[in-house]
Amino acid sequence: MPGMTLSLSPMFAACDSVLAFHSGKFDFSMVENAPVRTHRHKNLTIEGYSRAAVQTYWRIPELKLGFDFGAQPWSFMGTETWFVSHGHLDHIIALPSYVGRRRMMKMEPPTIYLPQPTLEGVKTLLHTLSRLDRGRLPCKLIPLKPGDEIELSRELVVAVSATRHSVPSLGFVVWERRRKLKPEFQGLSGEKIRDLRRGGTEVTNEQRRPRLAYLGDSAPQGLDDCPAMYEAEVLILEMTFVAPAHRKDRLRKFGHIHLDDIIARRDRFHNELIIASHFSTRYHARQIQRFVEKATPDLFDGRLLLWT
Numbered sequence: 001m002p003g004m005t006l007s008l009s010p011m012f013a014a015c016d017s018v019l020a021f022h023s024g025k026f027d028f029s030m031v032e033n034a035p036v037r038t039h040r041h042k043n044l045t046i047e048g049y050s051r052a053a054v055q056t057y058w059r060i061p062e063l064k065l066g067f068d069f070g071a072q073p074w075s076f077m078g079t080e081t082w083f084v085s086h087g088h089l090d091h092i093i094a095l096p097s098y099v100g101r102r103r104m105m106k107m108e109p110p111t112i113y114l115p116q117p118t119l120e121g122v123k124t125l126l127h128t129l130s131r132l133d134r135g136r137l138p139c140k141l142i143p144l145k146p147g148d149e150i151e152l153s154r155e156l157v158v159a160v161s162a163t164r165h166s167v168p169s170l171g172f173v174v175w176e177r178r179r180k181l182k183p184e185f186q187g188l189s190g191e192k193i194r195d196l197r198r199g200g201t202e203v204t205n206e207q208r209r210p211r212l213a214y215l216g217d218s219a220p221q222g223l224d225d226c227p228a229m230y231e232a233e234v235l236i237l238e239m240t241f242v243a244p245a246h247r248k249d250r251l252r253k254f255g256h257i258h259l260d261d262i263i264a265r266r267d268r269f270h271n272e273l274i275i276a277s278h279f280s281t282r283y284h285a286r287q288i289q290r291f292v293e294k295a296t297p298d299l300f301d302g303r304l305l306l307w308t
């Protein structure tokens with residue numbers, strides 16, 4: 001995969017000497033600079049906030065990754081792998097702050113995956129801000145395209161999918177993979193299996209399950225084009241519009257989802273948890289609740305969570 005390390009030359013490092021922080025000892029709960037809602041599902045904690053045109057950011061500590069940089073809560077800084085869905089300001093503007101804070105705290109440069117067409121713009125942004133700030137902004141920027149797969153660890157693979165939005169955008173499915181003994185070898189003793197393995201027989205095969213999917217901003221086709229989104233245990237999707245008055249195609253052509261789109265696909269969602277987010281600022285939380293409960297009083301058998 002074509003990766004690159006962007007390390008901007010140091011010009012002035014005043015901040016470092018002033019701030020006597022050591023990342024290993026630092027308490028990340030000390031500063032609350034951005035709202036974070038938290039929800040636990042099995043062994044995953046979903047943290048984040050998302051409002052259209054305001055700011056969107058998510059983190060799943062157990063997966064050691066996050067999505068988007070609409071803002072960067074101080075508490076998210078310790079996570080060093082991030083995926084950017086697209087270049088809209090409400091998803092990317094805090095990327096430089098995040099990189100700069102990690103440098104200031106003497107943490108390793110982070111790895112940030114982003115849509116290939118946004119790479120040059122982000123590099124330019126970092127160069128400009130690095131000059132203004134007179135500080136380095138070291139990070140590894142890795143461009144992605146639909147169909148890519150990133151092996152984060154032996155257990156985790158992130159698959160990249162195409163989504164439909166008004167700028168180049170991507171969706172992500174985080175797969176957990178395990179090696180399991182092939183059925184034909186089950187019941188054999190450990191000794192026998194070891195002998196087979198030593199003899200060159202492949203005794204296991206890979207099994208995957210989609211743990212979490214993140215759609216980013218997209219028209220509903222972004223879901224339809226990536227069936228794993230419907231199968232992931234946890235799906236984080238956008239539902240920018242909920243009011244019947246906002247059904248008009250005029251809104252959808254910009255690449256967003258209306259509550260109606262979700263209702264129309266009800267049977268396709270096999271997720272244990274569907275987090276609907278990125279609501280328009282036109283709505284109060286109470287209004288969102290009311291519109292959605294009118295359309296689906298059972299909230300998809302209780303699986304639909306409104307992230308207001």
Ligand SMILES: [Zn+2]
Binds near residue numbers: 056217278
């Ligand atoms: Zn957005």
Ligand SMILES: [Zn+2]
Binds near residue numbers: 086088165217
């Ligand atoms: Zn957007």
